[in-house]
Amino acid sequence: MSAADLFSFFYQFADVFAFLILSASGLAIVFGMMGIINMAHGEFIMCGAYVTVGLVNLGVPLALAQILAAIAAGLIGVVVEYFIVRRFYKRPLDSLLATWGLSLIVTQSMLLIVGSSIRGIGTPEGSFAVGDYTFSTYRLVLFACAVAVLVGLYIIFMKTRFGVLARATMQNAAMAKALGARTGRIYAISFGIGAGLAGLCGALYAPTMTLIPTMGATFIVESFVTVVVGGANVLLGTAPAAIFLAMIRMALNASYGQIIGQIGMLFAVIMIIRILPEGLSSVLVRRGR
Amino acid sequence: MESRHLLRIAFLGLMLGAAGFSTAQAADPSLKVGLLEDVSGDLAFMGMPKLHGSQLAVEEINKSGGILGRQVELIHLDPQGDNARYQEFARRLLNRDKVDVLIGGITSASREALRPIVDRTSTPYFYTNQYEGGVCDANMISTGAVPEQQFSTLIPWMVEKFGKKVYVVAADYNFGHISAEWNRKILKGLGGEVVGEEFIPLGVSQFAQTIQNIQKAKPDWLLMLNVGAAQDSFFEQAAAAKLNLPMGSSIKIMLGFEHKRFKPPALNNMHATANWFEEIDTPEANAFKKRWHAKFPNEMYINDMGYNAYHAIYMYKMLVEKAKSTKLADLRKVIATGDACIDAAEGRICIDPKSQHTSHRMRLISVGPQHQVTVEKDYGVIQPYWLGQIGCDLTKSNPKDQYTPNHLPKKS
Structure with missing residues (x-):
C-alpha cells in the first residue's frame, strides 16, 4: 500500500469520525447525560447552519459567523429548556413527543418563512494533493474541531466547578439540590451547551452542504446511534463509540460502497446494544474505577 | 341546556342547507384536478415550482373561461416525499374527491407507487417529470423528457468531447438504477467504458469516500444521477477537494437548479440535455417566464418540472376540448389520432399515440465557472420513439409495465 493510500485511509476515518462526534456531542449531553430524548436536535443543527449562512451573507467572516451561530443556538436552547424541556425531566418518553412536535413546527415554519432552499456559501478555499488524490483542507479543519470539542467537554465537565455540580445534578438531582446546587440553572446551562454544540455542528457543516429546512435529518440518525452506542458518559462513551463506528463505516464504505457502509454501521449498533445495553461507557467506566 | 342543543342543531341544518344551495347554484360542476406534489421534505425545493406551475395554469385557464365552460378546481395534497402517503392521498383524491384527472409525483418511486392505484380506475394520470423512461400504461400520460431524448443525446456528446471512461454516481432507487442501465447500453454502442x-x-x-473512489478510478467524466438536497452536497464537497472533472446529468441544472443553489464554481463543467431551462431566450419562453414571475416573484428558478407541470394542464385542456369529454377512453381516442399537440414555451409538443409520452425540443446546455448557462447544441424536436420501437403500442394493448434496456416486452 502506498503512502497516498495510507493517508487516504486516515483522511476518510477522520472525516467520518468528525461527522459522528460533531453531530453527536450536543446530543450526548442532552440525551446521554440529561435523559431528554431530543428529537429537535437536528433543528438546532439547522439553526446553526442557517445563522452562519445569514451572517456570512451580511459580510461577517466565516469563522466568527460560526462561533456566533453556535452561541445563538445555545441561547435558543436555554429558552427552549425554560419553556418546554424543563417540564419533562421526570417524563423522558413525553420529552420525545414534545421535542418532536417542536421539530415539526420549526422545520415547517422555516419552510414557510425562509423558503424551501437558500443559496450556499461555498467551502473555504484550500486543498492539497497526496499522490493521485486531492483533498479538501476544510475537512481536516472539521476533524480538528471535533477533537477540540472533546477536549473542551473534558475541561468543562471534569475540571470546572460547574462540571462537578452538573455531574452531581445528573446523577442525583434531589441530593445535589439538598447540598445547595441550583439544579434548575444547571439543567438550563447544560441544555444550552448541548444545543450550542448542535449549532456548532450545523455551523461547521453549513459551507459543505445543501441548505434546506430539513437538513438536520441527515445528522439525526448518526447522532442518536453514536450516543446510544456510547452510553451515558460523554467522554468515555461518545468518543470511543465514534472511533468504533467510524472504523467500521470507513472500512465498509471504502471496499463496498455507501450502502453497505450504512447497513454495516447500523448492524454493528444492533449488536452492541444487544451485548451492552448500557453502551460502551458501561464497560469503560467500570474498568476505570 | 336542552334549548341550546336544539339551537345548535338548527344552526347546523342551516349551514348544511346553505352549502347544498351554493353547489346547486353553479351551472356546471367544476372540473377537479387532483395534484400530488411534495412541498415539504427533502424534495420540497423542486416540488414547489411544480405546485406553482399548476396554480398558474389553472388561474389562466379559469380566467379565460375554463375547460368546456367548466371552471377548474385544483386540489393539491402534499405527500411530503413519503410513498405511503402518495398512495393514501391518491386513493382519497380518486375515491372521495372523485377528481377528473390526477397529476403529480416527483420521484420514480412515487410514480410506481401511484400507478397500480390509478390503473384500477378509469382516471387519466399525468406524470410531469423527466424520468428513466419505459412506462407503457394506458392510464398514464408522460409530459417530461425520457432517455432517448436525454441520454441518447448527452452521452455521445460527452464521450466525443471528454472521453470514453465514465464514473456513475446515482441515487439508490429505480430512477438511479435504470438510468445507469441506459448509460451502460449507450456507452457499449460507443465503445465506452464504465470505470465505476x-x-x-x-x-x-x-x-469524501466517493470522491476518492472517483480519483482512484480516473474517469474522463462523471454521470451524476444523485437525487435530493442531501445528495446534492456532493458538488460542494467535490469542488472543495478539487475533483475538477466534467459532469453530465439528466436531472441537474434545469431540474435541481444547483447552479443557483450552490456558490460558483461548484457546478462548473456540468452538462445536461433539457427541454426547458429558465435561461432559454426566445420570445415564447420570455413571455412564459414573465407571467410566472409576475405571480411568483420569489421563485428562485423555474425548473423543467414546474414548466412541464404547467403545460400538462394545458395538455389536458386540449385533450378534453378535442374529445368534448373527460373520460379516459375519449381522451385516448384523441391521442390515437396522433394530433394531440399544444404550443408550449419550448415550441410545439405532441403526445405519441403508441407510448403516450411527449415529443420535446432538446438542447444540450453547459455550466461555466461563474455558473452561466450556455447552449452547446440544439437537437430540434426529438420523438419519444424507444417504447414504440421495442413493441409498446397502447393503441393495441395495455401491458401496464415499465420496460428497460434489460427488460423488454416478450416477443409474441
Whole structure:
C-alpha cells in the first residue's frame, strides 16, 4: 500500500469520525447525560447552519459567523429548556413527543418563512494533493474541531466547578439540590451547551452542504446511534463509540460502497446494544474505577 | 341546556342547507384536478415550482373561461416525499374527491407507487417529470423528457468531447438504477467504458469516500444521477477537494437548479440535455417566464418540472376540448389520432399515440465557472420513439409495465 493510500485511509476515518462526534456531542449531553430524548436536535443543527449562512451573507467572516451561530443556538436552547424541556425531566418518553412536535413546527415554519432552499456559501478555499488524490483542507479543519470539542467537554465537565455540580445534578438531582446546587440553572446551562454544540455542528457543516429546512435529518440518525452506542458518559462513551463506528463505516464504505457502509454501521449498533445495553461507557467506566 | 342543543342543531341544518344551495347554484360542476406534489421534505425545493406551475395554469385557464365552460378546481395534497402517503392521498383524491384527472409525483418511486392505484380506475394520470423512461400504461400520460431524448443525446456528446471512461454516481432507487442501465447500453454502442458505479442511499450527505473512489478510478467524466438536497452536497464537497472533472446529468441544472443553489464554481463543467431551462431566450419562453414571475416573484428558478407541470394542464385542456369529454377512453381516442399537440414555451409538443409520452425540443446546455448557462447544441424536436420501437403500442394493448434496456416486452 502506498503512502497516498495510507493517508487516504486516515483522511476518510477522520472525516467520518468528525461527522459522528460533531453531530453527536450536543446530543450526548442532552440525551446521554440529561435523559431528554431530543428529537429537535437536528433543528438546532439547522439553526446553526442557517445563522452562519445569514451572517456570512451580511459580510461577517466565516469563522466568527460560526462561533456566533453556535452561541445563538445555545441561547435558543436555554429558552427552549425554560419553556418546554424543563417540564419533562421526570417524563423522558413525553420529552420525545414534545421535542418532536417542536421539530415539526420549526422545520415547517422555516419552510414557510425562509423558503424551501437558500443559496450556499461555498467551502473555504484550500486543498492539497497526496499522490493521485486531492483533498479538501476544510475537512481536516472539521476533524480538528471535533477533537477540540472533546477536549473542551473534558475541561468543562471534569475540571470546572460547574462540571462537578452538573455531574452531581445528573446523577442525583434531589441530593445535589439538598447540598445547595441550583439544579434548575444547571439543567438550563447544560441544555444550552448541548444545543450550542448542535449549532456548532450545523455551523461547521453549513459551507459543505445543501441548505434546506430539513437538513438536520441527515445528522439525526448518526447522532442518536453514536450516543446510544456510547452510553451515558460523554467522554468515555461518545468518543470511543465514534472511533468504533467510524472504523467500521470507513472500512465498509471504502471496499463496498455507501450502502453497505450504512447497513454495516447500523448492524454493528444492533449488536452492541444487544451485548451492552448500557453502551460502551458501561464497560469503560467500570474498568476505570 | 336542552334549548341550546336544539339551537345548535338548527344552526347546523342551516349551514348544511346553505352549502347544498351554493353547489346547486353553479351551472356546471367544476372540473377537479387532483395534484400530488411534495412541498415539504427533502424534495420540497423542486416540488414547489411544480405546485406553482399548476396554480398558474389553472388561474389562466379559469380566467379565460375554463375547460368546456367548466371552471377548474385544483386540489393539491402534499405527500411530503413519503410513498405511503402518495398512495393514501391518491386513493382519497380518486375515491372521495372523485377528481377528473390526477397529476403529480416527483420521484420514480412515487410514480410506481401511484400507478397500480390509478390503473384500477378509469382516471387519466399525468406524470410531469423527466424520468428513466419505459412506462407503457394506458392510464398514464408522460409530459417530461425520457432517455432517448436525454441520454441518447448527452452521452455521445460527452464521450466525443471528454472521453470514453465514465464514473456513475446515482441515487439508490429505480430512477438511479435504470438510468445507469441506459448509460451502460449507450456507452457499449460507443465503445465506452464504465470505470465505476456507485449507488447512494437517499439522504446521504457525506461524500469524501466517493470522491476518492472517483480519483482512484480516473474517469474522463462523471454521470451524476444523485437525487435530493442531501445528495446534492456532493458538488460542494467535490469542488472543495478539487475533483475538477466534467459532469453530465439528466436531472441537474434545469431540474435541481444547483447552479443557483450552490456558490460558483461548484457546478462548473456540468452538462445536461433539457427541454426547458429558465435561461432559454426566445420570445415564447420570455413571455412564459414573465407571467410566472409576475405571480411568483420569489421563485428562485423555474425548473423543467414546474414548466412541464404547467403545460400538462394545458395538455389536458386540449385533450378534453378535442374529445368534448373527460373520460379516459375519449381522451385516448384523441391521442390515437396522433394530433394531440399544444404550443408550449419550448415550441410545439405532441403526445405519441403508441407510448403516450411527449415529443420535446432538446438542447444540450453547459455550466461555466461563474455558473452561466450556455447552449452547446440544439437537437430540434426529438420523438419519444424507444417504447414504440421495442413493441409498446397502447393503441393495441395495455401491458401496464415499465420496460428497460434489460427488460423488454416478450416477443409474441
